[in-house]
Amino acid sequence: MRKLIAARRLSQAFFLSLFIYILWSTTYPLKGFFHPSLFFLFDPLIMIFTSLSERIVLPGLLFSFSMLVLTIILGRFFCGWICPMGTMVDMAGLPRRKSRGKRQHKKLRWVKFYLLAAFFVLALAGFQAAWFLDPVVAAARFVSLNLIPAVTSGIDAIFVSLIKTLRLYGPVYDFYRGLKSTILGINVYYFAHSPVIFLFFALIMSLTFIFSRFWCRALCPLGALYALAARFSLLRRYVTDCSQCGKCRADCRMGAINSDFSYDASECILCMDCVYGCPSKATLFRIGHPGGEAGKGGVDRRQFLLLLSSSFLLLQGFKFKNIRANASSKVIRPPAALPEADFVDRCVRCGNCMKVCITNGLQPCVFEAGAEGIWTPRLVPEIGYCEYSCTLCGNTCPTGAIKKVNLIEKHDARLGLAVIDQTLCLPWAHQQQCIVCQEHCPVAQKAIGLYEENVNGMVLHKPYIDPELCVGCGICQNKCPVRPVRAVIVKPL
């Protein structure tokens, strides 16, 4: 009977499926059973550090604190039983199960605490950098921007080639259309720079080949946060009749068992391997503090304070917030996004807005918005415009970097300003008829007007932008027939 291991695997599978399901349903019309930001609300690293750096109180703090309280009771159950990244790391480690780390790599453990301390100090100074290594965010970005687009476009390509080649325009085509309008989604999504995002994820996965759960042991700042709480955990591992065979120590995926067969509660993720692996069936977990039996491990108070103070040095390398305070964006931000400096700090790069964007127009930046803006969303009108009556992105943002707006506010939300290039525009430059930008303009009173002019007996309609009315949604740029460079381009405000 390996009940607890089965339960743990079931729980891992359940939460990973739930995670993927939530992100899969993060699309129009956003009618999944769970809110897209569910996993982020329960992520204390994101919630606490964002609240700290932005001096706000995010509603998610409540959920995150409940996770920390649970961790004080149970230990790092999140890492072993829930974390989608942890589950994927375990899956990546399956081929090399036999050679789990015989060594504890105690020194490497410190890296994650250093990172956590650095993020903490940065948050105090007003910079939210924790997103960079948060496992939930990194996993969400991979699932939303790599996995789901790859799977859906793969299925789509198979169906399209089958239908076209074998001329299956009957029931197979109907089935395909049904699939598309329900679970597959009618658009095949594409994300610029998705290879970069994939490489980041692949790197985390491949670290597992150095030793098991490398990421969780050495790097994960969320794991470090939970480790600090798990030091005090009430649920403890006991060994009643140890024969000192060392099997648990060799098998432990976290390297949490010390050479004297005590264990570090802050490193244990309750995977339950040692309970069932123990030849003399002498290991068990139960509530209650042992009298000095379990090793302390992790960080003690003095070390943590040292870490904290030394991390202040890191700040020297960063420019201060007020320098950027008035900086305008170099890219078109989503509708009703916070001002640029606040937006870059508040955004955790989870990819929800890009996943949900109805036209696929929201794309991850690499360096277009500066180095600090990596993976933040920007609107790329050539790929997709901002749908005038759509408010999905603000609804999915877990930290409020994009404000939640109603339809009236959305219609007033400005993303940029369109500019017509009269040297490219067909009526202006080539005396050809075209009013495509004007006809698509969604503003009721038309932010694009037309000058009527008689040229060679033909009425030409030359478009111009009304800056008072233009919301910068980019549909004019998206639909402009001029190639390769569009004759109307939206500039960021």
Added chain:
Amino acid sequence: MKANIFSFLQNKKISRKDFLKFSFKTVLSFIAANALFKFFLPKAYASAGRPKRSIKGSYDLVVAKGSDPYLSTIKAVAAIGGMSRFVKKGDTVVVKPNIGWDRTPEQAGNTNPMVVAALVELCYKAGAKRVNVFDLPCNDARRCYATSGIEAAAKEKGAYVYFADKWNTLEAGFTYKSPMQGWPILRDAVECDTFINVPILKHHGLTGLTLSMKNLMGVCGGNRGSMHGDIGVKLADVADFIKPELTVIDAHRVLLRNGPTGGDLADVETRNTVIVGTDFVLADAYAAQFMGYDPMAITYIKEAAGRNLGSADIAGANITNIVV
């Protein structure tokens, strides 16, 4: 002994020679399979368009007035001779409304959903095997289908309402010289027994009015923006390619300004009219006159009438007015 080429799957060591051999064979067989596949792949062919069926109605044009779009449509189709003239038992019918924009029925950007619903119902009553309702919208298709109310109304009457795929097209072929030669046209719009064109009457910045021929832009794939140069000839060619059997112009709510999108209810006027005809040129010409435009000032009507695709002679046509 010869090493099994799949030995790597069994976690055994594989020699460099075997590895290279295996890789080479795999790549080669992929190339061969691809070449073979391409050889047998059906070639894209130019379609000659839909055949001309010249079904005549009891009148050239029926103009029905009434505040209930559903009832007006039913009465108007009955007056022109009933749907069974156009739809035979077992037919596949396309009802092509204008679902171009993410606008509500009140904003008059899309065809009135009840007109579409009435036509779907009539087609099934006439024995149609299947009624397809689709468009290639300008805004996001899911939002347009939902906001316009057409998806719900047509589905309730049993129509297949689906999102047209831009890859599922035929190449348009013409017997005369046409700027639309080779243009991708939705296959489902061509391969059907009866095509019913259901536009909404509204303002348009370039052509003055959006009417039935302009509505056929919705079955064209490709870079549709570039169709706006010389739009009269292009729309006439597309209309000649599709040859709709029946044209039903919805003029219940009419967008007077800021078309074709609209959005401001002050730009909408209630005219409570539906125009049904077998001759799309006549229907468009009548609708233009109805809105106070000179039909010959609308490029595509002038072009189509000049090429005898239909008659724009409103005075000489047999038109009946009914009040519902």
